[in-house]
Amino acid sequence: MSDAMPSALEVAITLDGRDTTLEATPATSLLRALRDAGATATTGACEQGECGSCSVEIDGRVECSCLVPALVCHGSVIRTVRSFVRADLADALAEHGAVQCGFCTPGIVVAAEAALADPEPLTEHGVRESLAGNLCRCTGYEGIIAAVLRVDEARRDASGRERTG
Amino acid sequence: MSVESLVDAPATGASPIGRSVPRPDVPPKIDGSFEFSNDVSVAGMLFGATVRSPHPHARLVHLGISAALSTPGVVRILTLDDVPTRARTGHIVADAPPFVDGVARYVGEPVAFVVARSQELAWRAADLVEVTWETLEPLTDPDLALTPDSQRVHPDGNVIRELCLERGDGPLTADVIVEGTWSTGRQDQAFLGPESALAMPDVDGGVTLVLATQDLHTDQEQIASVLGLEEEQVRLVMSGIGGAFGGREDITCQVHLALAALATGRPVKTTYRRAESFLAHPKRHPATLRYRMGADRDGTFRFVEADIVLDGGAYASTSGPVLGSACYFAAGPYRVPVVRVRGRAARTNNPVCGAMRGFGAVQACFGIESTVDLLAAELGIDPIELRRRNVLAPGDEFPTSGQRVGPSAPLRELIDRCTALPEPAPLPGDPTHPYDLPGGTGLTTDGEHVRRGVGFALGVKNHLYGEGVTERSVATVTVTANGATIRSAAAECGQGIVSALAQIASAALGGMPVEVEPATTEAGYSGSSSASRQTWMSGAAVRQAAAEVAARLLTDAAGRAGVTPDDVELVPDGALVGDELISLDELVGDEPIVATTEYRPPRTHRGDPTTGQGDVHVSWMFVAHRAIVDVDVELGLCRVAQVATAQDVGRALNPREVRGQILGGITQGIGLALNEHLETRDGHVVNNTFTDYLIPTAADVAPVEAALIEEPDPDAPFGLKGVGEPSALSSTAAIAAAIRTATGAPVHRVPVRPDDLLT
Ligand code: FES
């Protein structure tokens, strides 16, 4: 094998609303490229597509950033937890004890907001299914699930009032 | 509990004690700005990768580093020759070399550490290090390792610790006797934040590490001893910890990084990959527990005889105290007049085992509780009733140590409250959602062969270290015009210690805002965040320090106002004398008020050398679990339908966080009952990925009903008890018992495999 690493290429993306240039070789995952560029809000517990902690949105789709080669993201719009976090969900997670070590949390927020985008009211089973790809070793998930359900209900009430009011 | 009840009702009164106060670390964890150890970086840093033994037992014949060293980007490769001392690591028994010394004893043992300009380059170069091994026969059976003429895994021999407990005279006979052999799996802590740290050389020839550890000072001591430095030359700064559960008590990358920083004169960082993390830290001991137990016809327990073997793996880690815990809790929380326990922790060429939540008491609980169920069946007495007749009460003697049980031992209440908790809806005849069936969304179950079982178990463990180990914690509280700060080395692993300490200080200081400084070795020794000890230990130290500061503020304010301190009240922004507020600014001025105190709990003692009897613990935590499990008896698939628990918490300092510990521990208990075992074949780990090592997901967890019993412990600050471990103690045993009642299968081991249930 050649001992030299393939040289890094530049990948231009929009990251959380800002034009950003990442450096990556063909072997670099989007997760690594983001983290190497100092965008460490997105964590990675397995780099194998099993834990969901690296979840980000790429051009409107939530994906495990550890499984996506950074080079294919050239020109993409990428949103991490930094874009997704909203006060109501943050408050609900905190109040329900949904955060202990917090390593899973950025991925949970991205997955939860993706679930909350569903036009139908969420059910407990539905939330469990939406979050089944996001491992959490600390909390036992109940607080996370309760927080997401509460936010879904509150947002529906609010938009209902807007419509009728 | 219903999920909504996790949100605590607003508390009345000013004291923050007993209130679910917000945690300062939570908002940055939610928005992604929190800095975990693998987020830390400094300009010009290098990266390290560990070369590891692929063999469980092999002689290191030759280490060829030249090819790897000549790879572009590689700066340095460290081996045993670069280590300035012969010191070993291990905070109980120092027996683990920083790099393989002649013989590799487990798969994953470090051989060399490659330092390169990027993490990728370091990993690639690590693959180019040429190691010639002479493979040796691995010794992987702990029973075999304990036989007298077995080959020796380590120069220290194969017995890490042997402990015999003897209490009561009389023959081991009774009207009814049962026997059972039980075994438990090798559970991994599987914290999500992988091992990662950064080391930086200091001008004085020392080194600073930014890292995630459960115990800064114990790491400092070990790093200094291997590097041949003074302890003051090794400075540790805590970064964010992505979970721990016992898996960050031992040295993994710390010594390698410190060596690398000193050897290169540059900052060096490393981050383990998941597969490597599974190999690198010690895990929960697989245990084999052989029991005999006897009772009178009326169910009164007469004797417990247990023989316990723990597979400690290649190095000692915390095997000694884990064995102590397994033995001292081998008779459960019961009155038993005659007890004989023999425990041994064996060295093997399997993965190293050490601390994990519950620390030996989890294994013991599965052993004793399973045996009590056998006895109940033999006696024809309801298993819960049998327990009720035999549980300890205040003033009794603890069955394994003879130690007098203190006033806080609410076992009957635990049983009553746990069994009274509501049960889930009966098995649906026509289930509406596949998540409610064994096998989940795999849609493997047609529902027709699903049987429901109920199981019950009690758990017990001590808080704090015990067995005569010195216990202390130091904290500093400073009040300036801006409020109070706490300096403590206590590790925040996600359990909420930072907010707990702030709560305690604020309570002593009239509700003053309190900040907790980042933990470093500059703070006094706090001991580890483990053994359900930190809130008690560091909480007590903070309380004392805050009380001293408060006393000085009161005296000072009283002096100014010409009254006695009794006439002064501390309030969030100063001191109140009648209606008049003396502001903090006025009171403190430019001279901060500082108090540093050391807390020491009641002493414990090492047990008698032959019988193990004595006051070996400070006090105990008790817990009850009832599990309801649905099993497809044709397929051997299990689904936990509900776990109910009553937990003796002394006093719930922050009810939301207490419940968080309960839910998290039960979930890990479900994992051990149904799935979690780091499998080895001839010493080779076969499932060191999250694809094969399955931790419970949001789709697997069961609804939890929880009742907190608050009966204050007189020795503890605020009467609180440790809450980290009990939830993990007996949830596994209760689930196993439920599976037994559903299937009639004996369930001799956890995790339960489908074929264990097919008859
Ligand atoms: S890091 Fe991407 S799924 Fe685990």
Ligand code: FES
């Ligand atoms: S909070 Fe620790 S992994 Fe989820």
